[in-house]
Amino acid sequence: MADPSSYRPKPGQIPDSPGVYKFRDEHRRVIYVGKAKNLRQRLANYFQDLAALHPRTRTMVTTAASVEWTVVSTEVEALQLEYSWIKEFDPRFNVKYRDDKSYPYLAVTLNEEFPRVQVMRGAKKKGVRYFGPYGHAWAIRETVDLMLRVFPVRTCSAGVFKNAARTGRPCLLGYIGKCSAPCVGRVTPEEHRELADDFCDFMAGRTGTYIRRLEKDMMAAAEEMEYERAARLRDDVEALKRAMEKSAVVLADATDADLIAVAEDELEAAVQIFHVRGGRVRGQRGWVTDKVENVDTSGLVEHALQQLYGEETGDSVPKEVLVPALPEDPDAVSQWLADRRGSQVSLRIPQRGDKKDLMATVQRNALQALGLHKTKRASDLTTRSRALEEIAEALGLDTAPLRIECFDISHLQGDDVVASMVVFEDGLARKSEYRRFQIKGFEGQDDVRSMHEVIGRRFKRYLQEKERTGEWEETPAPTGPVPAPQDAAIAPGAAPGPDIAAPGTDPAACVAALVTADPAAGAADPARGTTDADPDAEPREDDGRPKRFAYPPQLVVVDGGQPQVAAAKRALDELGIDDIAVCGLAKRLEEVWLPDDDDPVVLPRSSEGLYLLQRVRDEAHRFAITYQRAKRAKRIRSSPLDAVAGLGETRKQALIKHFGSVKKLKQATIDEICEVPGIGRRTAESVAVALASAAPATPAVNTATGEIIEEDDGGSTT
Numbered sequence: 001m002a003d004p005s006s007y008r009p010k011p012g013q014i015p016d017s018p019g020v021y022k023f024r025d026e027h028r029r030v031i032y033v034g035k036a037k038n039l040r041q042r043l044a045n046y047f048q049d050l051a052a053l054h055p056r057t058r059t060m061v062t063t064a065a066s067v068e069w070t071v072v073s074t075e076v077e078a079l080q081l082e083y084s085w086i087k088e089f090d091p092r093f094n095v096k097y098r099d100d101k102s103y104p105y106l107a108v109t110l111n112e113e114f115p116r117v118q119v120m121r122g123a124k125k126k127g128v129r130y131f132g133p134y135g136h137a138w139a140i141r142e143t144v145d146l147m148l149r150v151f152p153v154r155t156c157s158a159g160v161f162k163n164a165a166r167t168g169r170p171c172l173l174g175y176i177g178k179c180s181a182p183c184v185g186r187v188t189p190e191e192h193r194e195l196a197d198d199f200c201d202f203m204a205g206r207t208g209t210y211i212r213r214l215e216k217d218m219m220a221a222a223e224e225m226e227y228e229r230a231a232r233l234r235d236d237v238e239a240l241k242r243a244m245e246k247s248a249v250v251l252a253d254a255t256d257a258d259l260i261a262v263a264e265d266e267l268e269a270a271v272q273i274f275h276v277r278g279g280r281v282r283g284q285r286g287w288v289t290d291k292v293e294n295v296d297t298s299g300l301v302e303h304a305l306q307q308l309y310g311e312e313t314g315d316s317v318p319k320e321v322l323v324p325a326l327p328e329d330p331d332a333v334s335q336w337l338a339d340r341r342g343s344q345v346s347l348r349i350p351q352r353g354d355k356k357d358l359m360a361t362v363q364r365n366a367l368q369a370l371g372l373h374k375t376k377r378a379s380d381l382t383t384r385s386r387a388l389e390e391i392a393e394a395l396g397l398d399t400a401p402l403r404i405e406c407f408d409i410s411h412l413q414g415d416d417v418v419a420s421m422v423v424f425e426d427g428l429a430r431k432s433e434y435r436r437f438q439i440k441g442f443e444g445q446d447d448v449r450s451m452h453e454v455i456g457r458r459f460k461r462y463l464q465e466k467e468r469t470g471e472w473e474e475t476p477a478p479t480g481p482v483p484a485p486q487d488a489a490i491a492p493g494a495a496p497g498p499d500i501a502a503p504g505t506d507p508a509a510c511v512a513a514l515v516t517a518d519p520a521a522g523a524a525d526p527a528r529g530t531t532d533a534d535p536d537a538e539p540r541e542d543d544g545r546p547k548r549f550a551y552p553p554q555l556v557v558v559d560g561g562q563p564q565v566a567a568a569k570r571a572l573d574e575l576g577i578d579d580i581a582v583c584g585l586a587k588r589l590e591e592v593w594l595p596d597d598d599d600p601v602v603l604p605r606s607s608e609g610l611y612l613l614q615r616v617r618d619e620a621h622r623f624a625i626t627y628q629r630a631k632r633a634k635r636i637r638s639s640p641l642d643a644v645a646g647l648g649e650t651r652k653q654a655l656i657k658h659f660g661s662v663k664k665l666k667q668a669t670i671d672e673i674c675e676v677p678g679i680g681r682r683t684a685e686s687v688a689v690a691l692a693s694a695a696p697a698t699p700a701v702n703t704a705t706g707e708i709i710e711e712d713d714g715g716s717t718t
Contacts, residue, residue, distance in 0.1 A: 004064070006065075007064070007067060008047045014039050014043055015039055015071055016039065017038070018038070018039070018072050018073070018075050019070055019071040020034070020069065020082050021034055021039060021043060021068065021069040021070075022068050022085065022091075023066070023067050023091075024065060029089075031060065031091050032091050032092075033089065033091050033094055035075075035082040039069050046067075050062070055589055056093075056291070056294045057294045059093075076335045078332075079336045083306045087310070094303075095290075095300065104119050104137040105120050105121070105140075106119065106144065107119070107130050107131075108128065108131075109127070110127055110193075111128060113189055114182045117144055117148075117153045117154070124311065130316070147199065148179070150202075150214070150239060150240055151195050151196075151199040152173075152177065152178055152179050153195050154180070154182060155173065156171055164183040168184055171183075202240070204315065214233050217233050218234055218237065255276060255279055256278065256319050256320065257318050257320035258276070258308070258321050258322070259273065259274045259322045259350075259358060260273050260308075261324055261363040261365070262297055262304070262324055263366035263370040264370070265370070267290065267611065267614065268288060268374075269291055270286060270367075270370035270373065271287045271289075271300065271304045272285075272286040272363075272365040273304075274358070274361075286366070286369050288373045298325045298327050299328070301325055302327035302328065305333060305337070312340060313341070314341065317337055317341035318345070319346065320348075321346070321348075322350050322355060322359055323347065324349065326347070326349060334346075383608055384608075384612070386609075388609070390603070390607055393609075394592065394601050394607075395581060397554065397555070400554075401554035401581070402425060403423065403424070403554055403555075404423070404554070405458075405555075405556055406421070406422050406559070407420065407421050407455065407558050408558075408620035409439075409454070409559070410624035410627070411628060412628065416628055416631045417439040418436060418624060418631060419436070420627060421458060422616065422620045423553070424619075429619060434623055436627045439453060439454070441453050448564060451564045451568055451571075452570060453571075455568045456575065459572060460575065553580060555581045555582075556581065557620075558585075559584070559617050559620055560584050560586065561591070561600075565594065565595055566595060568582050568584075569596075586600070590610060592610075641687065644683070645686065647686070650678075654676055669688075
């Protein structure tokens, strides 16, 4: 590992003009290429204290052994030179977008004497007009088949064409009218090229001209009583319309634009591009890349633009490029795009209307592509095995952690504090083992204390189940309080009541109420001979398998850094458990923290082990925040009338309809409440008592205007 100070340029040696720089390793291989408006300021950022650098940048500068630069005149030249060097040297620390597959294009070989329409993949060739890319080759063939009625351009290979010219007999398409048969001289080269040009114009979006011309010819043929010709023209019009319908209109103003969206996490990024021509989506493509350099969304967009248009010229670069974030120097990038197109190019973020809606669709496609990439990567058995081995090696475990449990805390400014436990076995999510917790041991925001209590709750149940199944002859005496039987898993969908803890029990022993993630409340589990709603029932004697909390993990992962890890380890120590490993994954830098270690374990960016830990952590976060949002929504929708025994939904609505709001109902007398149809005096007294004892609700606030929103229905705010 090189010391950056050993190759740092001397002060004043670096110019303060625009340019492109290269970092080389000890073998003179280029490992990173970058550009800058001011080379002196940019390169100075790489030679600061290593502890202040991003981990990826730190890895790059310690791998490098030298740096060199080239001065250019403008930022546009710097952008072009950077792209050229990235293509030439393929640096390992630069973001490189690579297609996960070779997308098919509809190509017209205008560089041949008789242009040919065909499906082409791979690198683009000079003199060939491309349309697309398309998701599938069959989509191209369907479109071409419809259009050959109107534009009978050659589609055969060079061998078939030469054989037909030699024998004087065209192929089948020539006989059925879907090829103008230039091979046998039915049309001249000039006439055939005109057909190919018309085909290209139609595919480029200039559709109205041809359809109107065909409709005019059809009407003229009908007036001249040439009904067969009129019928053929009618069928041609229908064929072109069907070809147009295969790509729906998404922008009514016939816009030519490319829309680029990015979905990213700490390690990877997915890019999706929609090509819109004539207001219709003509093609779609996408990439997934590893984030090998410290780059934000703006940087990812700039790299995507270089990848898309670095080899394109003319109409292949659209008039408008819509992006989720502008590059660092949008003017230079716009000028670079304009130079490649030969006319002005608009580079902007859509703010409203159809273009913003379409950008949201592209963004959803990017998110789906990233999720699909992660799913494919996680489903591979070899990859999962390697990930578990890397985790074991990095954390110093004796064996691979076949069962991993991850815990996360979620709340909204200290309210509705909940926690989640997710389980991964053999590197795959085991959703039937997920659990959710409510934190009730204290009020307010304290993630460390919440983590301590949740870990304690889970492993107290573990000790109880071990003792119940008789696997231990003697139960270790835990230092913490023993949970009451009421602290049990409750059926999914059931709301844990305020009386989870029995009167007189230590509240610290009942800090969480578990909620199962199974879809059926209290559904019988034949493998365990009991139901989730009856946690204290004994297992069936003919089965003998322990219940779910009796399965110990080999590794406990907490979402957080040193404080959360220390809290989890302390909870296990208090219970006398010393055979379960603990680690934390800090989200900001994806560092793995171990108990009692002052420095984190930094797994390589390309590590499958880090990827698995990240996926486990993200799943725990998703599960926790979903529960927290549902709990908060239920609390907001609750009404003081819910506490009135025997008062059903119909009579609640009748009360609200009569008085107009809960606030006015609270001000009413018992006699006034009795005037509501269906409300007797005893019920009216119960309603008055419930409303009088109810705590005043926190007023709802419109975040856009800041005004307080009054209640207008059964306790909910609008």
